[in-house]
Amino acid sequence: MTILQVQSLIAGYEPGLSIVRGASIHAAEAEIVVILGPNGAGKSSLIKAIAGLVPITGGQVLLDGRDITTVPAHLKIRQGLAFVPQTENIFPLMTVEENLRVSGGILPRAEVGPRIEEIYQTFPDLARQRALMAGSLSGGQRQMLAVARALIVRPRVLMLDEPSAGLSPKLVEQVFARLTEIRRSGLTIVLVEQNARAALAIGDRAYVLVEGHEAHEGPAATLWNDPVIAELYLGQRRAS
Amino acid sequence: MSLQFLLNGLVNGSMIGLGAIGITLTYSILRFSNFAHGDFMAWGAYAALAVVGVLGGSTPLKPLSFGWPLMTALVVAMALTALLALVLDWLLFARLRARGQSIIVVMASFGASMALRNLLEFVFTSRPAYYSRAIQIAMPLGLGIKITADQIALLLLTVVLVTGMHLFVQRSQRGREMRAYSQNPALARVIGIDVDAVVRATWIIGAALACASGVMVGTLVQLRPLMGLDLLLPIFAAAILGGIGSIPGAVLGGLVIGLSEAAAVQVIGAEWRAAVAFVILMAVLLIRPMGLFGVAER
Numbered sequence: 001m002t003i004l005q006v007q008s009l010i011a012g013y014e015p016g017l018s019i020v021r022g023a024s025i026h027a028a029e030a031e032i033v034v035i036l037g038p039n040g041a042g043k044s045s046l047i048k049a050i051a052g053l054v055p056i057t058g059g060q061v062l063l064d065g066r067d068i069t070t071v072p073a074h075l076k077i078r079q080g081l082a083f084v085p086q087t088e089n090i091f092p093l094m095t096v097e098e099n100l101r102v103s104g105g106i107l108p109r110a111e112v113g114p115r116i117e118e119i120y121q122t123f124p125d126l127a128r129q130r131a132l133m134a135g136s137l138s139g140g141q142r143q144m145l146a147v148a149r150a151l152i153v154r155p156r157v158l159m160l161d162e163p164s165a166g167l168s169p170k171l172v173e174q175v176f177a178r179l180t181e182i183r184r185s186g187l188t189i190v191l192v193e194q195n196a197r198a199a200l201a202i203g204d205r206a207y208v209l210v211e212g213h214e215a216h217e218g219p220a221a222t223l224w225n226d227p228v229i230a231e232l233y234l235g236q237r238r239a240s
Numbered sequence: 241m242s243l244q245f246l247l248n249g250l251v252n253g254s255m256i257g258l259g260a261i262g263i264t265l266t267y268s269i270l271r272f273s274n275f276a277h278g279d280f281m282a283w284g285a286y287a288a289l290a291v292v293g294v295l296g297g298s299t300p301l302k303p304l305s306f307g308w309p310l311m312t313a314l315v316v317a318m319a320l321t322a323l324l325a326l327v328l329d330w331l332l333f334a335r336l337r338a339r340g341q342s343i344i345v346v347m348a349s350f351g352a353s354m355a356l357r358n359l360l361e362f363v364f365t366s367r368p369a370y371y372s373r374a375i376q377i378a379m380p381l382g383l384g385i386k387i388t389a390d391q392i393a394l395l396l397l398t399v400v401l402v403t404g405m406h407l408f409v410q411r412s413q414r415g416r417e418m419r420a421y422s423q424n425p426a427l428a429r430v431i432g433i434d435v436d437a438v439v440r441a442t443w444i445i446g447a448a449l450a451c452a453s454g455v456m457v458g459t460l461v462q463l464r465p466l467m468g469l470d471l472l473l474p475i476f477a478a479a480i481l482g483g484i485g486s487i488p489g490a491v492l493g494g495l496v497i498g499l500s501e502a503a504a505v506q507v508i509g510a511e512w513r514a515a516v517a518f519v520i521l522m523a524v525l526l527i528r529p530m531g532l533f534g535v536a537e538r
Contacts, residue, residue, distance in 0.1 A: 053426055077432040085430070091423045094416070102416040106432040109413075149431065 002026050003064055003188045004050075004081075004157050010058030011049035018057065019045040021212030025190075027157065032179070032189045034199040034220060037209035043192045044086065046209065047159045050190075051083035052076050064156065078106055082155035086162040089146035092135025096126055096145055099134050103149040115152055122182075123148045140171035144178065151182065158182070159190040164198055176202050200224040245502040247385050251460065253478075253498020254398035258453035259471055260478035260490035261405060262446030268422040268485035269442045270337065272345040276328070277450055278468030278475065279356035280321050284451025285458040285467065286364055288317035292371060303389035305374040306459065314455050318448040325447035326440060328352055334439075353469075361465040368462040371455075394456045401452055402491050405445065409487055414441050422485055473514070474501070477521040483534025492532060496520070 004027040012018040019042045027033040035043050048054040050061050052073030061069045063079055071079060091099050100119060104112040120127035123144055129137065134145055143163050150158055163179075164172040172195060180202050183189055193199035200206060203220035208229060216229055223229055259281055266274045291313035300307045332352060336345045378386035409415035414437070421428040421438045429435060457467055464470075478497045482489025497517050504516045524531060 051430060053430065073429040074432050074434055077430065083430050085427060088424055088427060091420050091427070093423055094419060098416055098419075102413070102420045102433075103431045105413050105417060153432070 001029050003029050004190065005062040006046075006050060006059070007062070008059040009046065009049060009056060009061065011045060011054045011056045013045075013054060015057075019054070019212055020049055022059070023209065023213045024059075025207050025214060025217075027188045027190050029156075029188055030183055030186045031205065032183055032191060032203045034196075034203035034206040035190065035192045035209055036194075036196050036199065036206055036223075037215075039194075041209040042212040043209050044161050045212075047083065047161055047190060047192050048085075051081065051159060053083075077153060077155065080156035082150040082153065082158045084146045084150050084158070084160045084163065086165050090134045090137075090142055090149065092133065094134055095131055096134055096137070097130040099145060099149050100126075100152055104152045106153055115154075119148050119152055122151075123178075139166050140168075140174060143167065143171075143175050147175075147178065147182070151187075155187070157188045157190060159192075161192045162194055163191070164193060164195040172198050196224070196230075242506070243383050243385050245506040246499065247381070247387055247391070248505075249499030249502030250495065251391050251395060251498070252502060253495035254395055255453045255456045255460075255494075256471065256474045256478050256498050257491035257494025258398060258401060258449045258456070259475035260482065260494045261402075261487055262450045263475050263479040264482065264484055264486065264490040265418070265442050265446045267479065269418055270333070270345075270439065272333075272337075272342045272349065273476070274446075275346065275349040275472065276353040276356060277446065278470075278472035279353050279360070280325060280447045280450035280468070281454035281457070281471060282360055282463075282465060282468035283324055283356060283454070284317050284321035284447070285454030285463050286360055286369075286465075287320045287451070288313040288455045289364075289369055289371065289458065289463060291316045300372060300374050303377070304393055305372040305376050305388075305390050310371050310455075310459070314452065317455065318451045321447040321451035321454075322444040325443040329439065329443055357465055357469060364463075364465060366465055368464050369458075370462055371459055390459055394459060397452065397456070401449060402487070405449070406487055408445075414438070418442060473521070474498075474517040477517040477524075480521060481524050481531055483531030486531070486533035489531055489533035 006023060006025045009020050009023045010018050011020040023046050025033065025035065035046065037043050045054050049056050052071065056069055060067060063081055068076060068079055068081065091102065094102065097116065100116050101112060104115055107115060125141060126145060126148055129141065134142065137145060163175050167175065176198055179189055191199055191203065200220040200223060206218065206220045206223045207214045208216040208223065216223065259277065262277050263274065266272065266277065288310065292309045295309040295312060332348055333345055336348050376388040376390055378388045380386050409418060417433045417438050418441060421433060421435065454467065474497050478493035479490050481496060482493030497520060500516045500520060501513050504512045
């Protein structure tokens with residue numbers, strides 16, 4: 001069942017200067033959808049526009065059939081759409097627990113505490129660091145906190161903008177393994193990535209975005225095994 | 241040398257610190273220097289005077305120089321000053337903020353400041369006014385320091401307000417949201433924080449504390465339409481010394497400025513008092529721009 005549907009989206013920071021130019025994507029329940037593409041293709045702008053952070057001038061965003069195109073950013077999370085930005089995705093001058101607590105603000109007050117404990121069971125490292133300032137965490141721990149922060153409100157769709165950015169290969173493996181685990185709970189994940197190898201390894205389907213719209217779409221394995229796409233758009237030749 | 245300046249500086253610093261909280265909140269959350277903040281102090285003080293006038297005089301609660309009317313008026317005036325700040329934001333600042341150029345908002349706050357000041361002078365005249373003309377007998381504390389009952393009451397009020405404010409910002413969900421928004425507005429929106437509610441809370445708290453500070457000045461000194469302008473430099477210096485965004489920093493900054501001004505009066509003469517805040521402000525900007533508790537911009 002399709003949860004997120006984006007139709008012919010046009011978006012950009014300045015009027016008349018669209019970065020996203022007619023992109024259409026969709027994601028089904030419990031699916032991991034990867035969005036790849038060369039630098040400047042509009043990948044980050046696409047999910048920021050879906051999240052309400054880049055003005056949309058055309059097209060539609062449907063979440064579970066409801067039109068959320070013009071819903072303000074702060075209300076989209078209430079509709080079940082969570083977003084983890086690439087950088088500055090935590091509040092560094094707040095503790096780990098405060099990051100979770102402030103993000104759980106849209107839950108009924110009585111649910112926040114128990115939900116934080118559930119999150120700590122999923123992310124045991126965070127439980128040990130709950131009193132630390134988030135700004136003192138390592139890059140991998142920050143990404144885990146950013147994901148945990150987004151999950152606290154039980155979203156239906158989780159969008160992540162390059163969660164592997166700045167992480168060592170080992171940490172990338174850990175973050176992506178955790179995303180695979182999280183998907184098992186039925187969560188839909190939309191992943192924008194430069195690290196095509198790691199993203200396609202966990203993805204079900206993928207889009208290759210070129211000049212603001214999708215140029216290719218298909219099962220992740222198919223795109224990864226297509227030598228033309230890999231060389232032209234993913235910036236690499238397959239290692240083997 | 242008399243140590244009375246320590247007590248005087250502490251009391252003066254409390255008033256500056258309360259004013260500086262509003263400045264630091266406005267700057268860190270709304271991202272502009274509000275030069276009309278001093279006039280919120282003056283408007284708050286005069287609003288309390290008007291409410292006292294409506295409630296009528298009563299016997300002071302000895303040994304204080306004031307009674308229940310001023311205490312009631314303080315609460316009402318805090319609400320009215322908060323309302324004034326919200327109206328000003330709705331009429332002026334919010335529209336200019338939406339254009340995304342903070343310098344325009346800063347210049348607008350200059351204009352608002354002048355308008356508010358002149359309006360106050362038009363309504364209440366420029367003659368000094370007083371909540372009470374009762375004479376206070378100071379009690380000796382030792383070491384040559386004396387304190388009046390009003391000073392004790394207002395120091396206690398400062399402690400209550402600052403503690404309450406600190407607990408609100410640290411423990412309440414709205415307080416966490418205010419801190420989150422000041423650190424990263426875009427992320428705050430993404431996690432569902434209602435930005436409008438955060439902005440309203442910032443104005444309400446800042447203006448209410450400015451009013452409390454203004455009423456303190458009016459109680460201990462006198463009310464004048466220019467009282468807010470006179471306090472503007474010290475409260476900015478205190479906010480910057482404490483570190484923009486830090487409430488404990490603003491209070492500590494206020495105390496340092498207050499004590500420094502009082503020491504300057506004692507040591508080098510009253511005519512240098514106004515220069516002290518300026519010197520401290522310049523020194524902080526040159527040596528440690530992030531202030532005592534601030535965090536360097538990344």
